[in-house]
Each structure stands twice: as C-alpha cells, then as structure tokens.
Amino acid sequence: MATVKPRLYEESKEELISGSEAVGIACALADVDVITAYPIRPYDTVMQYVSRLKADGAFDFDFIIAESEHSQFEIVKHASAVGARTFSGSSGVGWFYAFEAITVTAGLRMPVVAMVGNRALDDPGAFGVEHNDAMAVRDLGWHLYWVATAQEALDMALMAWRIAEDPTVLLPFALSCDGSFLTHSQAIVQVPSQDQVDRFLPPYKRGTLQLHPDNPITIAPQVNEDWLMEIRRQTDEAMRRTSAVIRQAHEEFREIFGRGDPSPFIEEFMCEDAEIILVGMGTLAMPTRVAVRRLRAAGKKVGFLRIKFFRPFAAEEVQEALGDAKAVAVIDRDYSYGSPSGGGVLFHELRSTLYPLDKRPLMLNFIAGLGGREVTVDDINMMTETAQKAIDTGKIEQETTWVSVRE
Amino acid sequence: MATVQDLPQITGVKNIPVEEFYNSGHRTCQGCESALVMRLMIKAAGQRTIVLGSTGCMYVANTTYYSTPWVVPWMHTQLGSAGSAATGTAAGLASMMRKGKMTQEPINVIAFCGDGGGVDMGLSAISAALQHDEYNLLIICYDNESYANTDIQASGSTPWGANTTFSPTGKDIRIMNTKQKKNMAPMIATGHPNMRFVATACASYGLDFNNKVRRALTIGGPTFIHCIDPCPKGWDYDPKYSHELGMLAIETGLWIQYEITDGELILNGPSRAIAKGIRKRKPVEEYLMRQGRFAHFLPEDIKFFQDKVEETWEKWWIPGLIPITPGQDD
Ligand SMILES: Cc1ncc(C[n+]2csc(CCOP(=O)(O)OP(=O)(O)O)c2C)c(N)n1
Ligand code: SF4
Ligand SMILES: [Mg+2]
Numbered sequence: 001m002a003t004v005k006p007r008l009y010e011e012s013k014e015e016l017i018s019g020s021e022a023v024g025i026a027c028a029l030a031d032v033d034v035i036t037a038y039p040i041r042p043y044d045t046v047m048q049y050v051s052r053l054k055a056d057g058a059f060d061f062d063f064i065i066a067e068s069e070h071s072q073f074e075i076v077k078h079a080s081a082v083g084a085r086t087f088s089g090s091s092g093v094g095w096f097y098a099f100e101a102i103t104v105t106a107g108l109r110m111p112v113v114a115m116v117g118n119r120a121l122d123d124p125g126a127f128g129v130e131h132n133d134a135m136a137v138r139d140l141g142w143h144l145y146w147v148a149t150a151q152e153a154l155d156m157a158l159m160a161w162r163i164a165e166d167p168t169v170l171l172p173f174a175l176s177c178d179g180s181f182l183t184h185s186q187a188i189v190q191v192p193s194q195d196q197v198d199r200f201l202p203p204y205k206r207g208t209l210q211l212h213p214d215n216p217i218t219i220a221p222q223v224n225e226d227w228l229m230e231i232r233r234q235t236d237e238a239m240r241r242t243s244a245v246i247r248q249a250h251e252e253f254r255e256i257f258g259r260g261d262p263s264p265f266i267e268e269f270m271c272e273d274a275e276i277i278l279v280g281m282g283t284l285a286m287p288t289r290v291a292v293r294r295l296r297a298a299g300k301k302v303g304f305l306r307i308k309f310f311r312p313f314a315a316e317e318v319q320e321a322l323g324d325a326k327a328v329a330v331i332d333r334d335y336s337y338g339s340p341s342g343g344g345v346l347f348h349e350l351r352s353t354l355y356p357l358d359k360r361p362l363m364l365n366f367i368a369g370l371g372g373r374e375v376t377v378d379d380i381n382m383m384t385e386t387a388q389k390a391i392d393t394g395k396i397e398q399e400t401t402w403v404s405v406r407e
Numbered sequence: 408m409a410t411v412q413d414l415p416q417i418t419g420v421k422n423i424p425v426e427e428f429y430n431s432g433h434r435t436c437q438g439c440e441s442a443l444v445m446r447l448m449i450k451a452a453g454q455r456t457i458v459l460g461s462t463g464c465m466y467v468a469n470t471t472y473y474s475t476p477w478v479v480p481w482m483h484t485q486l487g488s489a490g491s492a493a494t495g496t497a498a499g500l501a502s503m504m505r506k507g508k509m510t511q512e513p514i515n516v517i518a519f520c521g522d523g524g525g526v527d528m529g530l531s532a533i534s535a536a537l538q539h540d541e542y543n544l545l546i547i548c549y550d551n552e553s554y555a556n557t558d559i560q561a562s563g564s565t566p567w568g569a570n571t572t573f574s575p576t577g578k579d580i581r582i583m584n585t586k587q588k589k590n591m592a593p594m595i596a597t598g599h600p601n602m603r604f605v606a607t608a609c610a611s612y613g614l615d616f617n618n619k620v621r622r623a624l625t626i627g628g629p630t631f632i633h634c635i636d637p638c639p640k641g642w643d644y645d646p647k648y649s650h651e652l653g654m655l656a657i658e659t660g661l662w663i664q665y666e667i668t669d670g671e672l673i674l675n676g677p678s679r680a681i682a683k684g685i686r687k688r689k690p691v692e693e694y695l696m697r698q699g700r701f702a703h704f705l706p707e708d709i710k711f712f713q714d715k716v717e718e719t720w721e722k723w724w725i726p727g728l729i730p731i732t733p734g735q736d737d
Contacts, residue, residue, distance in 0.1 A: 033499060033508070061502060064539075066491070070491075071535060075498065084500075212457070213456065218481045222472060
C-alpha cells in the first residue's frame with residue numbers, strides 16, 4: 001500500500017536552523033526517495049538531521065548507511081537509474097573516496113544531488129573549509145554551486161533537483177557549502193510550504209531512460225573509440241543546455257517563493273562604477289561585503305562579485321560585471337600547486353574568462369582562508385590596498401599572495 | 408519485506424524454460440563458462456528481473472554497444488560495486504513502490520561480479536549489501552580465478568601457484584602466487600547472521616545452478632551464490648573441455664557444491680556423494696595437469712595442493728558455525 005506523504009510544512013514559516021538543517025528540510029520537501037550516508041565532518045550534520053526526521057515519521061525515504069563513500073555514491077547512482085529521487089553528500093577526503101562513483105554518475109547522466117560540506121583534504125588532519133574537494137568535479141559534468149547562507153542552501157537544494165532532473169539536462173548537482181561557517185552556523189531561514197514546493201518541483205521522470213522490466217534497456221555498454229566521443233559531446237551539450245534551464249527555474253522560483261538575486265549565476269554587490277572588484281565564493285561573502293560597504297563609505301570605488309555557479313560558468317555575465325573594473329582581486333579558498341603563477345583555481349577561471357576582452361583589468365590573486373582560517377575584514381582591506389597600488393603604478397608586483405600566513 | 412516472484416523449483420532438465428534472456432551478441436571466448444553462468448542465471452530468474460554487472464569480462468566482452476545480449480534491463484556497475492548496485496536498485500524500487508510512485512510488483516534484482524570485483528575489491532560493499540534484510544537481492548560472483556579481462560592477473564581467488572601475468576613462472580621463482588584462494592562463500596555465510604541463503608555452484612551442473620538461483624530469489628532478503636567458472640584463456644586449455652574441467656574441480660574435491668539455508672549446510676551433487684563415502688575423490692593432479700596455468704608444477708607442488716584438499720575435507724569445513732547435513736538421497 002502506498003503511504004501518505006508526510007507533510008512537514010503546511011505553511012511557510014521562519015526557522016532558526018543551520019545550513020545542513022536547511023538542506024535536510026529541502027530533502028523532505030522534495031520528497032526524496034533514497035538517501036545514503038557515511039560519517040565525515042562537517043557535511044554529515046545533514047544526515048543526522050534527515051535520520052531524525054525519519055525516526056520521527058516526518059519524512060519517508062529509504063535511508064542507507066553505506067559502508068564507504070564509494071558505496072554511498074554508487075547506491076544513489078543506481079537508485080537514480082530506476083527513477084528514484086536521490087540525495088547524498090560528503091566532505092574532503094570522503095568525497096575523494098567516492099570519486100570513481102562520482103565520475104560515472106555524471107557520465108551516466110544520473111541527476112543525483114549531493115551536498116559537499118567543504119573540508120580540507122587531510123593529511124595533515126584538518127576539519128575546516130577549503131574548496132579543493134568539491135572543485136575536483138569541475139570537469140566531469142556536475143553542476144557545481146557555492147552557497148553563502150542557510151537560506152540559499154535550502155533554496156538551491158530545491159533548485160538542484162529541478163535543474164538536474166530536467167529531461168533536457170540529467171546531470172548531477174553538487175551543492176557546495178563551506179564547512180562550519182555554513183554547515184554548522186544557524187540563521188533565520190524562511191522555509192517554504194509544501195504547496196509552494198509542489199508547484200515548483202515536478203516529479204522525477206526518467207522516461208525511456210528508466211531501468212525497469214517494462215523498459216529493458218542496457219545502460220553503459222562498452223563503447224570504446226567507436227562512440228565515446230559522441231557520448232562526451234552529448235554531455236557537453238547537456239551542460240550547455242542547462243544554463244537556460246537554470247534561468248527558467250530561477251525565474252519561476254522568484255515568482256513562487258518571492259525571493260532570489262537578479263541572476264542565478266552571480267551576485268553583484270556594489271559593483272556598479274567600481275574600479276576594484278573582489279571576486280570570491282561561498283561564505284567569505286560576509287566579511288567581504290562588510291569590508292566593501294565600509295570602503296564605499298570612505299569613498300573608495302570597490303565592489304564584490306560572488307560566483308555562485310562554478311559549473312556551468314556564466315562567462316558572459318562575469319565579463320559584463322568585471323569588464324569596466326581597473327583591477328580584479330580574486331580570492332581563492334583553494335590552491336593549485338604548480339599552476340600558472342601559482343594561482344588558485346578560481347583565479348585561472350576568471351583570467352581565462354576575461355582574456356577575450358579588449359580592455360582587460362589588472363588581475364591579482366589571493367589565497368586565503370585555507371583549512372577554515374577566518375578571512376577577516378582586515379584581510380579584504382589589504383587585498384583592496386594591494387589592488388589600488390597595482391592600479392596606481394600600472395604594475396602587479398606579485399600575482400599570487402598567500403594571505404595572513406606565517407612566514 | 409517486499410513479496411517475491413513465484414519461481415518454482417525446476418524438476419528436471421526437460422522442464423527448464425526454453426526462453427532465453429541472454430542471447431547472441433556477446434563476444435566472450437569460445438568455451439567461456441562465465442557466459443554460461445549468465446545464461447543459466449537469467450533463464451532461471453526470468454523476464455521481470457533487473458541485472459547489474461560489474462566491470463570484467465562479463466561487461467567488456469559481453470555488452471558491446473549495439474550488440475547487447477541482454478533481453479532484460481541491464482546496467483553496468485563499477486568494479487567493486489556489485490553490492491552497492493544491488494542495494495541502490497532494490498532501495499530505489501522499494502521506496503518508489505512504497506510511496507506509490509511505481510506499480511507494486513516483485514522485481515528480481517541480481518548483481519554479478521567477477522572474483523576480482525567481488526572477492527577482492529568489492530568485498531566490503533557486498534558485505535554491506537548482505538546486511539540489508541529489507542531488500543530482496545541476489546549477488547552472484549562468477550569466479551574465473553583471475554582478473555581475466557585485463558589479461559589474466561592473480562586475484563585473491565586465484566589458486567596457489569597458478570601462472571598468471573602477475574605471477575609468471577620465472578627462472579628464479581617457480582611459484583609466484585603463494586596466496587591461498589580465499590574461502591568466499593563460507594566467509595559470507597558466517598559473517599552475515601541474518602542471511603537466509605548462500606550457495607556455491609558450477610555451470611557444469613546447470614539444473615542445480617538454475618534451482619539455486621530460484622531459491623535465492625524466492626527465499627527473501629539478500630542472498631549470495633559463488634560459481635566456479637573454467638576460463639579457457641586464463642586457465643590455458645582447449646575450450647571444448649570447459650564442462651569437463653568444471654566437473655573435475657568438484658570430483659577432485661577442490662570445489663565443493665553446497666547451499667546453506669537458514670544456517671543449515673547441505674551438500675549437492677558429487678560433493679554430497681563424496682561426503683557420504685559413496686564416491687571417492689579423484690586425485691587433484693587430474694584436474695591440475697589439464698591446465699597450462701599449472702604446467703610448471705613439480706610433483707611436490709601437486710602434493711602440496713593435494714594436501715590442502717585433504718585438509719579441507721578432513722579438518723575443517725566451516726569452523727564452528729554450521730551443522731553439516733550430507734543431504735537426502737535421491
Ligand atoms: C576501479 C577499477 N580498477 C581497475 C579496473 C580495470 N579492470 C577492468 S576489468 C578488470 C578485471 C576484473 O576481474 P574480475 O572481477 O575477476 O572479472 P573478469 O575480468 O575476470 O571477468 C579490471 C582489473 C577497473 N575497471 N576499475
Ligand atoms: S577470458 Fe575467460 S572469462 Fe573472459 S571471456 Fe574469455 S573465457 Fe570468458
Ligand atoms: Mg575473474
């Protein structure tokens with residue numbers, strides 16, 4: 001007998017919750033069918049939360065405590081193939097332990113939604129945030145989104161299933177949430193009602209791609225050089241198509257839920273007429289906004305651009321936002337040892353995005369906040385001053401600077 | 408627990424279903440017994456089945472794009488993921504059926520893996536899958552005793568002394584593979600107290616295997632079958648002897664045919680006759696010397712092997728846990 005779907009939120013209401021709890025509530029509102037868990041800090045708070053919802057009868061789903069992250073992601077991949085809505089997640093080395101499964105999830109076009117509670121890739125042991133874990137999927141066909149607040153975590157989780165499961169997309173979605181700063185910090189979140197969610201999020205339908213005795217297909221046969229390139233190309237085209245799907249979903253989201261930035265891809269904060277624009281992702285938006293507001297009050301033309309979707313990367317919007325700046329200071333909460341100028345991953349993405357412009361801004365890179373070290377307002381001021389100096393002298397003394405690091 | 412299909416035991420070769428769900432199109436070697444395992448397995452399970460297959464010969468040689476032999480829904484899974492594939496598929500079906508998102512119906516879920524994928528890499532995932540009493544699933548390990556697809560390398564299930572591309576016989580070292588083959592089915596049976604059915608099988612005894620598959624699929628909960636599969640390429644013999652080698656593996660006592668149902672061990676076929684003293688074990692040399700992979704064996708190696716077989720039969724079965732019943736007379 002089919003059970004009656006428990007309705008967690010009849011009415012939209014405010015809750016004081018952490019980012020992990022916000023994602024957990026989104027799982028319930030989205031009526032996810034299969035969730036797989038394995039313990040690792042800091043992401044696993046979301047699994048503690050959904051297991052509590054299950055225990056209390058507030059949310060009906062198959063909860064599988066896997067014996068490893070590899071199995072965690074293989075299990076949801078296969079559940080997705082038979083048509084189940086799925087959720088999983090990990091952090092740091094756990095995410096890397098699952099990497100084979102994560103890779104094929106995109107290759108097989110399974111719209112799994114995963115929360116990455118960003119964490120340093122120990123050894124040496126460290127729980128704090130770094131972006132290198134989630135960043136590793138950037139080339140594989142995963143949507144990759146960096147969240148800044150608990151509200152955004154809930155909203156984007158709902159968006160994630162809607163976008164990933166779109167029949168013209170069918171690509172997995174990684175929701176990147178800074179460890180501790182987001183996963184564990186509480187904030188007031190407007191939780192939508194079940195009716196609102198039902199209006200926004202249609203059921204997941206795999207159609208002719210569903211693995212079922214009524215539809216006896218063979219999934220992932222051996223293709224070799226005969227067909228692999230065409231299949232890669234199809235994934236590439238799906239990744240291109242998703243931008244329009246994201247825009248459409250974003251518009252409907254704003255209509256139904258009554259909130260959201262103008263753009264789903266980027267957030268511009270005081271960027272208009274700015275000569276120096278800082279660029280970053282995730283929760284470092286908070287100190288950066290504070291610093292920018294103060295600098296503006298002091299008459300400095302400074303702005304902040306937050307990249308939300310790292311994949312797909314909205315190159316044109318970013319060019320538009322940064323094209324008139326004199327200097328761009330990119331803050332990386334990641335590293336890429338041995339890369340050009342030893343810069344971070346975000347920096348290279350930005351430099352490549354701006355290269356086609358006729359007039360290119362000066363570009364500086366700041367590696368900051370690794371392993372969960374706080375990025376402070378003073379740090380942001382230092383970055384702004386360094387950028388100003390580059391503008392004044394027309395010269396960049398040092399392309400990549402490691403911020404507040406013991407020498 | 409979800410209901411199971413009505414799959415009665417097959418009472419004789421004449422009653423084996425004629426329908427084939429594993430058809431032409433595969434590209435396995437001539438005489439490949441693993442391919443026969445696939446065919447017999449799905450014949451017994453029938454059309455309302457989802458099959459998940461780990462990387463290995465039964466993926467790479469079997470499932471070429473545009474010429475799949477599978478008539479039933481089939482999906483590849485990663486080398487170490489037979490357990491996770493079965494769990495994920497069963498969980499997805501169960502969840503959606505319970506919530507009314509999919510028509511209620513018992514669908515067989517079978518995941519297979521090779522010895523490399525199951526006895527080595529996927530052991531922990533299989534073990535985890537077999538703890539899920541709430542799902543009906545069957546995991547079949549087809550054991551050709553090497554990483555065959557990658558060119559015959561030694562796995563944890565390769566017999567002691569076998570010549571493989573990672574354990575070649577050299578000028579200095581005759582026996583490179585000094586590991587003893589893992590005792591997979593007993594390890595599974597003893598380690599998972601709630602499992603209701605674990606069996607060993609061999610495609611040379613097709614009906615026995617058919618019926619074991621059916622028992623596994625109808626008893627409820629997670630189940631496991633381990634098959635020994637002669638592999639002409641890896642074992643180095645003329646393909647026409649595959650069946651005979653499978654029989655010899657059992658007649659020499661090297662491979663033991665049994666099933667463990669709710670903790671009770673029952674021997675089948677020649678293994679039962681041997682245990683009851685009706686039949687004598689053939690010397691293991693008869694089996695070894697038919698295969699190129701043991702061609703470098705000296706008399707002392709054959710004796711070592713024979714001694715291990717004696718030890719298996721005389722000293723230990725499945726230590727401590729399972730009462731042995733030789734089985735009923737026919
Ligand atoms: C993670 C991973 N490591 C290695 C391989 C390479 N590989 C492909 S098939 C195979 C052999 C698997 O052996 P087994 O499971 O015994 O199956 P068989 O080929 O013998 O049928 C290997 C090692 C792989 N596909 N995936
Ligand atoms: S190498 Fe062995 S297992 Fe692989 S297809 Fe050939 S006979 Fe079958
Ligand atoms: Mg093998």
